[in-house]
Amino acid sequence: MNDLLKQLLELKPQNEEYxxxxxxxxxxxxxxxxxxxxxKIKVAVCGSRNTQxxxxxxxxxxxxxxxxxSLYEGEYDSIRYEILNPQSDLYRFQPEILILLPNTSDITRxxxxxxxxxxxxxxxxxxxxxxxxxxxxxxxxxPCVILQANFVLPLENALDQLEINVPYSKTVFLTxxxxxxxxxxKQVHLIDENxxxxxIGKSKWFDPANTFLNKAPYAYEYLPQTVWIYLRKIMxxxxxxxxxxxxxxxxxLWGGVIGDDGVEGIQLDPNNAVGEAYLxxxxxxxxxxxxxxxxxxCSKNEESNAKxxxxxxxxxxxxxxxxxxxxxxxxxxxxxRTIAERLNVKTDALVFFDDNPAxxxxxxxFCPEVEVIDVPEDPSFYSSALYHAHAFDWPQxxxxxxxxxxxxxxxxxxxxxxxxxxxxxxYLKSLEMSAxxxxxxxxxxxxxxxxxxxxxxxxxxxxxxxxADVIEMMKDDxxxxxxxxxxxxFSPYGIIACTILKKQGSNAFIENWVMSxxxxxxxxxxxxxxxxxxxxxxxxCDRLIGExxxxxxxxxxxxxxxxxxxxxxxxxxxxxELKSTQPLESxxxxxxxx
Amino acid sequence: MNILEQVQEIFRxxxxxxxxxxxxxxxxxxxxxxxxxTHIQLVTKIEKHFKIRFTVSEVTKLKQVxxxxxxxxxxTT
Numbered sequence: 001m002n003d004l005l006k007q008l009l010e011l012k013p014q015n016e017e018y019x020x021x022x023x024x025x026x027x028x029x030x031x032x033x034x035x036x037x038x039x040k041i042k043v044a045v046c047g048s049r050n051t052q053x054x055x056x057x058x059x060x061x062x063x064x065x066x067x068x069x070s071l072y073e074g075e076y077d078s079i080r081y082e083i084l085n086p087q088s089d090l091y092r093f094q095p096e097i098l099i100l101l102p103n104t105s106d107i108t109r110x111x112x113x114x115x116x117x118x119x120x121x122x123x124x125x126x127x128x129x130x131x132x133x134x135x136x137x138x139x140x141x142x143p144c145v146i147l148q149a150n151f152v153l154p155l156e157n158a159l160d161q162l163e164i165n166v167p168y169s170k171t172v173f174l175t176x177x178x179x180x181x182x183x184x185x186k187q188v189h190l191i192d193e194n195x196x197x198x199x200i201g202k203s204k205w206f207d208p209a210n211t212f213l214n215k216a217p218y219a220y221e222y223l224p225q226t227v228w229i230y231l232r233k234i235m236x237x238x239x240x241x242x243x244x245x246x247x248x249x250x251x252x253l254w255g256g257v258i259g260d261d262g263v264e265g266i267q268l269d270p271n272n273a274v275g276e277a278y279l280x281x282x283x284x285x286x287x288x289x290x291x292x293x294x295x296x297x298c299s300k301n302e303e304s305n306a307k308x309x310x311x312x313x314x315x316x317x318x319x320x321x322x323x324x325x326x327x328x329x330x331x332x333x334x335x336x337r338t339i340a341e342r343l344n345v346k347t348d349a350l351v352f353f354d355d356n357p358a359x360x361x362x363x364x365x366f367c368p369e370v371e372v373i374d375v376p377e378d379p380s381f382y383s384s385a386l387y388h389a390h391a392f393d394w395p396q397x398x399x400x401x402x403x404x405x406x407x408x409x410x411x412x413x414x415x416x417x418x419x420x421x422x423x424x425x426x427y428l429k430s431l432e433m434s435a436x437x438x439x440x441x442x443x444x445x446x447x448x449x450x451x452x453x454x455x456x457x458x459x460x461x462x463x464x465x466x467x468a469d470v471i472e473m474m475k476d477d478x479x480x481x482x483x484x485x486x487x488x489x490f491s492p493y494g495i496i497a498c499t500i501l502k503k504q505g506s507n508a509f510i511e512n513w514v515m516s517x518x519x520x521x522x523x524x525x526x527x528x529x530x531x532x533x534x535x536x537x538x539x540x541c542d543r544l545i546g547e548x549x550x551x552x553x554x555x556x557x558x559x560x561x562x563x564x565x566x567x568x569x570x571x572x573x574x575x576x577e578l579k580s581t582q583p584l585e586s587x588x589x590x591x592x593x594x
Numbered sequence: 595m596n597i598l599e600q601v602q603e604i605f606r607x608x609x610x611x612x613x614x615x616x617x618x619x620x621x622x623x624x625x626x627x628x629x630x631x632t633h634i635q636l637v638t639k640i641e642k643h644f645k646i647r648f649t650v651s652e653v654t655k656l657k658q659v660x661x662x663x664x665x666x667x668x669x670t671t
Contacts, residue, residue, distance in 0.1 A: 019635045023610050026627065052631060209650050214634060221638075 005033055013061050014228040018053065018220050025056035028063065038068040039464075043234075044090055046074035046082050047101030050216040054101065057223055061231040065240075076215065079106075083134050091142050096466065098138060099230060100148040102131075103217055107151075107177075110170055117167040124173060128180035135188050143468035147233055149193040150178045152217070155202040186445060187468045189237075189395070191229055199388075200225065229393075236395040238464055239453030242371055243345055245288060245392075246336060248354035249299040249306055249327075253317065254278050255379070258309045259301055268314040275314075277379040282316040284383040289321055292401030293392055294408060296324040296339045298352075300359075303327040323408040332359050333366035343408075344517045346456065346553070351391040353382075398447045400494030407518060410490035428523060428587040430489075435524075437484040437531055438594035440498075444483050445470050447495045455514035456553040460546065460560060463500070463512040478503040479511075480535045484528055486519060486588070493519060497528050501535050507575075508536040510546040513560075523586030529564050530584045537578065544576040597663050597670075604639045608632055618660035644670055 004027060013021055027033065041062060045055045055073045062069045072093040074082045079100060082090040090098070107127065111120045135146055151174050157163045163171035181190055197205040200222055207219035218226075235241065250257045255267025255274050269275035289295055295317075299306045306327035310319040319325070324342050326335050332354070340347045348369040354360055360372050371391050375382065394401075414431070421427040440448050445467055453464050465473075473479045484497040496519045500511035510532065515524060536544050546561045548554075549572065565581070566574035595603075598618070606614045609627050622628040628636075633656075640662070641647055646669040648656075656662055 019608065019639055022631070022635055023608065027610065209653075212650055213653055220634070 002031075002033070004031060005035065008033065008060070008063055009066065011060075011064050013057075013064050014224055016224055018057065018223040021057045021060045021224060022053065024060045028059065033063070035063060035066055035068050038066045040070070041067045041097070041234075042070045042072075042093070042095050043097045043099065044072040044074065044093055044095035045099045045101065046079045046090065047099075047103070048077045048079055048106050049101060049103040050076065050214050051101055053216070053220060053223055054227060057227045058099075058230065061227055062234070065231070065235060079134070083137050086141060094142055094144075096144050096468075097234060098142075098144050098146045100134075100146060102149065102151070104151050104154060104174065105217075107174075111168040111173055113168060115168040120167050120173060121176070124176040124180050127177055128183065131181060132184065135185060139185060139187055139468065143472050144187070145237060145466045145468055146188045147191055147230055148181070148188060149191045150181065152194045152197045152205070153202075155206055187466070187471070189233055191233060193226065193229075196222075196226060196229060228390075232390060232393045233395060236393060237449075237453070237466065239450070239455075241349075241394055241454075242351050242391050243292075243349040244294045244296055244323075244339070244343060244351065245285065246296045246298050246339060246350050246352045247285070248356065248359070249297060249301065249309055251355045251379075252353060252375075252382075253282060254309060254312070254315075259305045263308055263312050266309060266312060268312050270314060274379065277382070279314065279316055281379060281382040281386075284386060286316060286321070288386075288392060289405065290402075291392075291394070291397055292404055294323045294343060294345075294404070295321055296343065296350075297322050297326060298332055298335045298339060298354075299327045300329055300332075301327040323405075331362060331366075333363055336363060336367055336370060351389075353386060355379075396446050396450065398450055398494070400447055400451070400496075403492050403494045404518075406491040407493050410488075413490050414488075425587070431522070431587070432489040433486060433522065433588040434488075434591045435484050435486050435527060435588045436592040436594060437527065437590060438482060439535075440470075440474070440481045440483050441594060444495060444594070445474075448481060448483055448498050451495060451498050451516065452500075452512065452514050455516065456551070457517055457556045458515040458520070459551070459554050460510070460513040460557055461549045462551045462554060465500075465512075473500065478539075482528070482531050482535065483594070484524055484531070486522075486524060497524050499528060499532060501532055503539045503541060504545075506542050507545050508532070508539060508541045508543070510544065513546070517556075523588050525560075525564065526584040526586040527588050527590070530586075533576075533578060533581060533584075542578055544578065546574045546576070548572045548574075597666050598659070600643065601640065601659065601662060601666070604636065604643060608635050608639060616659050618663060619658055621658035640666065646670060 008024060043058065045051050045058065051073055055071060059069055059071055072090065072095060074090060079102060082088045109123060111123055138144065138146060153171060153174050157170055159169050163169040178194060205218050205222060210216045210219055247253060255278055256265055258266055267275045268278055270279055285295065307319060324339050326339055336350055336352065337347060340350060347367055351371045351373065352363050353373045353375060355375050363370055364372050371389065373385055373389050376385050417430060418427050421430065448470055449465055449467050470481060473481055480501045482499045482501065483495045485495045486493045496516040499513045502509045502511050532544060546566055548558060548561065550558065561574035566576045569575050602616050605616050606612055609625060609632065637648060637653055644666055646666065648665065652665060
């Protein structure tokens with residue numbers, strides 16, 4: 001590979017200065033750099049502010065992630081024109097992601113002084129409706145995902161302290177407008193630039209000179225951080241995001257060393273500033289767990305000592321909160337691999353938090369795909385270090401994320417149950433599994449997209465879809481998006497299998513088939529196939545065609561179709577004649593069809 | 595390093611050309627990539643390096659390297 005390209009892939013663009021990234025953008029253009037076998041991505045940027053640097057830097061970020069990028073940048077102040085003109089270059093380009101960057105200067109009508117609250121609300125609604133109509137137009141003309149910046153509340157306001165005391169101020173109006181935009185189609189995602197400007201500090205963020213010189217309302221210095229939010233959103237929508245937080249114990253969850261200081265000796269005293277800092281960090285971790293982040297422990301300790309720490313009465317994290325607990329004297333890089341294996345995720349799903357810089361260095365070196373948090377010396381700053389790394393910036397929270405936590409906890413009970421049975425079939429029966437399955441409705445779209453995009457191992461064709469794609473497929477009579485929602489006596493799992501079936505003449509082609517590895521060998525495979533067969537019959541087709549496209553991660557399912565009774569017809573392509581199929585049996589009761 | 599040499603380093607960095615040589619009379623027409631976009635980057639880098647800030651009017655009047663040197667001198671002494 002070209003040296004320059006290699007350097008580009010190793011770059012951490014969010015830590016670079018904007019001028020450095022622009023240099024990279026010029027190198028890319030001049031040398032014609034392209035990642036030939038990378039996944040393709042088509043992104044358009046339209047704004048009512050200067051978008052040139054934004055777009056160039058976005059290109060660097062996307063290439064850094066290994067994408068084969070094609071970008072379209074609308075003219076300055078072109079949002080309305082590009083969207084309302086059906087012949088516009090934007091539509092000719094057919095983006096899969098459209099980034100809209102409006103500016104507070106777009107808002108020409110603000111409430112007048114002394115206007116009533118009711119009038120202000122009406123005006124908010126009218127303004128929000130304008131943006132909604134733009135989104136609708138885009139989604140009809142060119143189904144895609146839209147990322148739109150919210151409005152950054154200005155720092156200087158004529159009414160000063162009155163701004164938050166009267167209904168007609170700009171501050172109140174813009175705050176309400178940002179909230180009103182939340183009423184949006186699923187394909188639209190708001191990007192919190194206002195939040196970013198606060199994180200950076202608005203007096204640094206706004207740059208009046210840049211506004212007048214370059215029509216860019218904020219200091220270019222913060223472009224890398226700004227573009228990084230958009231990148232994170234794009235990546236997470238494509239299913240690339242982290243799921244597990246791996247924690248050290250001594251001087252990370254509590255002050256002191258459990259092996260030396262004992263339970264009484266470790267610092268967790270709520271009446272001591274240091275103890276309070278550790279406790280507060282534990283609360284932050286719990287709030288991540290609540291949204292579905294899986295917790296693991298990786299500690300250099302005797303296991304019995306390590307667990308002793310959790311018996312401290314002040315501990316907010318309980319031993320049951322930890323889905324995978326590893327305490328030994330092995331190096332942490334190999335322990336992280338073990339954790340990933342046990343939790344059935346790839347190591348690139350891990351985030352590592354350890355106060356010891358030497359351990360962090362080892363992990364960075366031997367597992368570069370793991371996100372290693374730069375932990376500050378002072379435990380008071382642990383929570384902010386964890387949050388500012390934005391390691392768990394998920395595109396959505398689905399019911400399944402929350403259920404996963406319960407299911408991981410239920411795993412232990414399930415394992416115990418398994419040992420009581422010699423016969424696997426009897427074990428499956430004892431799990432008392434039931435499912436709700438069939439063609440998906442609106443309520444299932446979000447999870448359908450999430451599971452399809454994040455499954456790597458049990459994924460037959462590694463097809464990635466957007467919400468827009470799924471909505472289009474649901475409208476198509478020759479296409480069926482099917483999902484399975486599973487429960488057993490220990491926990492509900494939510495949707496754990498998704499397939500897309502397409503009618504092609506007298507064949508039904510399995511466009512994709514993904515399943516969560518958590519429910520492997522429970523009979524979900526047969527149940528899913530049964531649903532596919534039924535749909536094929538509904539269409540009056542004679543056979544099912546399945547294809548396996550090998551990827552770096554899906555070796556697990558290379559023999560899937562053979563196992564399911566299909567016959568090989570050409571390399572990686574299999575067929576199942578419907579007339580020769582027997583009804584499939586599984587231990588899952590179909591409770592309801594969607 | 596005198597101011598010209600320091601500015602030259604910044605030019606070399608921004609234009610990604612290690613051997614670039616500038617003089618007081620160098621202007622945008624002498625350097626192919628010196629356009630409105632690289633101009634902004636030069637200004638950012640110079641402001642940061644010399645810990646100074648140009649006014650909007652100064653930025654718009656900068657035409658050649660000599661102007662830049664004079665401005666930096668007036669702001670740093």
